[in-house]
Amino acid sequence: MSDPALPNKPRTVILISGRGSNMLRLVQAAQEGRCHIDPVAAISNRPQAQGLAAAEKLGLDTQRLDHTQFDSREQFDDALAEVIDAYQPDLIILAGFMRILTEAFVARYEGRMLNIHPSLLPLYPGLNTHQRALDAGDTEHGATVHFVTATLDSGPLIVQSEVPIESNDSSDTLAQRVLDTEYPIYTLAADWFGRGWVSMQAGKVTLFEQTLLSPIKYRNGQLYGADAPCLEKLNLSLAPQS
Numbered sequence: 327m328s329d330p331a332l333p334n335k336p337r338t339v340i341l342i343s344g345r346g347s348n349m350l351r352l353v354q355a356a357q358e359g360r361c362h363i364d365p366v367a368a369i370s371n372r373p374q375a376q377g378l379a380a381a382e383k384l385g386l387d388t389q390r391l392d393h394t395q396f397d398s399r400e401q402f403d404d405a406l407a408e409v410i411d412a413y414q415p416d417l418i419i420l421a422g423f424m425r426i427l428t429e430a431f432v433a434r435y436e437g438r439m440l441n442i443h444p445s446l447l448p449l450y451p452g453l454n455t456h457q458r459a460l461d462a463g464d465t466e467h468g469a470t471v472h473f474v475t476a477t478l479d480s481g482p483l484i485v486q487s488e489v490p491i492e493s494n495d496s497s498d499t500l501a502q503r504v505l506d507t508e509y510p511i512y513t514l515a516a517d518w519f520g521r522g523w524v525s526m527q528a529g530k531v532t533l534f535e536q537t538l539l540s541p542i543k544y545r546n547g548q549l550y551g552a553d554a555p556c557l558e559k560l561n562l563s564l565a566p567q568s
């Protein structure tokens with residue numbers, strides 16, 4: 327039964343470029359009632375993206391918009407916005423979408439576009455994050471969900487998973503452990519957005535109408551990094567997570 331206190335589920339378009347495992351987990355969570363969003367379409371800039379078939383199986387519309395067929399980044403982003411806008415989405419989720427976006431595109435969806443990045447931002451924006459964390463001798467790594475702003479991987483941070491680095495970790499083993507934490511934190515952040523708990527105001531994350539000064543942390547399946555009443559509410563989303 328739907329909760330009358332909750333806003334309508336935001337119509338959600340998910341952008342992917344490859345495997346799409348985050349997209350898959352988000353859609354499954356939404357379909358199982360564990361994430362308050364309504365995923366309507368998956369769009370890929372790579373026509374062969376593996377995740378598209380999975381999205382189709384889950385009943386989503388899929389769209390392929392090959393960026394190599396456009397002369398400029400601006401033209402591609404304009405065409406992409408047209409495809410997205412046809413779905414009238416309230417939320418755009420970037421899930422392994424490997425494109426740098428133009429300022430105009432980002433501005434169009436300001437405050438309603440989320441990304442996940444496999445590092446403890448502001449550490450290691452860009453690529454090869456796992457190897458960079460190993461090379462730096464870090465003892466901790468993780469992933470971050472943030473609102474998207476014009477500077478790559480620099481928007482306001484919502485939630486971060488923390489993953490200890492083991493002495494025998496390779497980039498691949500570390501990537502896999504981080505990925506396993508990406509699914510729950512992306513589902514949580516999308517759920518919080520869908521419930522209207524989290525938003526972006528004046529370039530900052532607002533959580534329950536208060537500015538969030540540092541991201542919520544997720545470690546060993548638990549949330550921390552906020553005061554007790556706030557965590558109690560956030561844990562309502564966490565309870566049914568797998």
Ligand code: GRF
Pocket residue numbers: 342343344345346347348349421422423442443444469505508
């Ligand atoms: C994830 O590690 C995500 O953090 C990064 O790209 C990867 C996408 O994986 N942005 P998938 O396509 O969701 O499986």
